[in-house]
Amino acid sequence: MDFWITNLSGLFDGYNFTKGPINIEVSDGKIINITKNKINHKSIDGSGKILSHPFVDGHTHLIFAGNRFNELSQKLNGLTYSQILESGGGIHKTVKQTRDASDEELLHLVMNRLDLMLQQGTLNVEIKTGYGLSTSEEIRLLKIINQANQLHQIDISPTFAAAHVYPNDISPKDYVNEIIDEMIPYVANHNLATSTDVFCDKGAFTIDDTLTIFDQSQHYKLPIKVHAEEIAYTGIAKIASKKYDMLSADHLLHAKQDDFETLSSNNVVAMFMPTATLGLFTKSYPQGFKNTNVDIGLGTDFNPNNWTTSMQTVIRMAVYLYKLSPINAMKAATIGSYKSIYGHSQEKLTINSKATFILIRSNNLSEFVSKIDQNLITDVYKDGKLLFQKN
Structure with a gap:
């Protein structure tokens, strides 16, 4: 035509x-x-x-069932994200709701959410697992994501993110062993994911466990991403970007200029999700990145704690909250996010x-x-x- x-x-x-x-x-x-x-x-x-x-959404947790709308009142009453998680809410609540959902229900939810994203101008989306927290459930989620990729007009990149939080029904040590001995080999050998992600932060995975998982991911040639410096400062962004061939370090609310310089020198994209900042009820925003040459990407971080399908909203919040210029926010929402998914520049x-x-x-x-x-x-x-x- x-x-x-x-x-x-x-x-x-x-x-x-x-x-x-x-x-x-x-x-x-x-x-x-x-x-x-x-x-x-x-x-x-x-x-x-x-x-x-078109926009490229470089960070989502799109596949889950249920909601956590009740947690809004808890936050307004002073509870933090970490406190809600420790009490059995947060990710733990979503894991139960997602495990209880059928394959058909989860696929229907993902397809509807992708439809909303397409109408908002998005044509590439990264989708993480992380609400299964067992071998069978995480593999089930990856298979559904891959099925959605075959059915939808949006191009989808599946990320294996079983290391979201430690589950309640197994010890942390045993769960890490399950990830490295069972999950990663299966995921890699069956080409179910294009990358691995670990949530390394206060209340989530320790630095030692994160590095153990990354060692196995690198062995199986799964590119690496990390949730870093979101709830508290751990230093994992700098540590991991020096050691591994990483795609991105994500959130970075408490990162320092030296962290961004390290990301830049190692060709790692700094991924920002400004609407997620609202859901955390925090006034911590990334600092120090403007004085570096680090590549910036943007994502909605769509999840039960941050119900955002619009990259337009993300771009605008990146300008008003993070002080990116309009042109740099647009670059971040397109070529920056693309690089965080595929590891190379977009045409x-x-x-x-x-x-x-x-x-x-x-x-x-x-x-x-x-x-x-x-x-x-x-x-x-x-x-x-x-x-x-x-x-």
């Missing part, structure tokens, strides 16, 4: 923003022309819209690139960021095919 989109207000190619009017031509699933010259062909009117790389939207893009109803990036509560995505294209259009 051949078509033109004309009079665009701007083009965000993943790296730079070019002010319009701009016209693009699509043919056989690729962009074959980008010009500011006047076009006399029949075209789709792009007036008042930006053509952009620029240019002539001969795939016609995979979104249209945003805004004249410039500052307008897009300023309209905090609005879904401004009007069209989503993948390989030149229209997947979604707002009525």
Whole structure:
């Protein structure tokens, strides 16, 4: 199918923003022309819209059943995330609800959540396990994620994250042994995941257990990610990025400039999830990264504690809470998050690139960021095919 989109207000190619009017031509699933010259062909009117790389959600916990809405009142009454977890709530509550759900129910939930993400302009999503906390349940979750990848138009990257918290029904030592002796070999040998993630923090996995799991992951050639410096400072981001071939260190609310410098020198993406900060009722935001060259990525961190499907919201919160510029927030939500998933840079939207893009109803990036509560995505294209259009 051949078509033109004309009079665009701007083009965000993943790296730079070019002010319009701009016209693009699509043919056989690729962009074959980008010009500011006047076009006399029949075209789709792009007036008042930006053509952009689709968003890449680099950190989610999308596969779970149930909810934890009741915990909001507990937080408002002064309980912390860690206190709720220690009392058997938090992740432990979601594990029980997820174990009780059928494969069909979990797949239905994942597909519905992906639909919402696509309508918000997202076409790549990383999905972590972590609400099974046993060999059979974690493998079940990975198989459902892989099934969703076959069925949905969004490209999905499954992450093995059984090391979310220590389960209540087995000792920490035995559970770590189960992860390294049973889970990781099975996951790697059956190509069920593209990476491993460990939640190393206060109330979660210790540094020693984290490194033990990473040693086995590296042995089986599973790329590594880490939840780091979110609840408290442990130093794991710096320790792990020096030792392993890592994709990303995520959250980093308590990380220091030296940590970001280490991530940068080891080519590790610093992943920020600003909406998760709201769910923690914390005023701790990443500090020191602006004075480094570290690559930044963004994710929704969709989970029962942070019910966010919109990367638009994440971009806006990254600007208002973390003080990223609009252009840097857009880069983080596209090429930065992409690198955190795939380990290499995403191609620029240019002539001969795939016609995979979104249209945003805004004249410039500052307008897009300023309209905090609005879904401004009007069209989503993948390989030149229209997947979604707002009525």
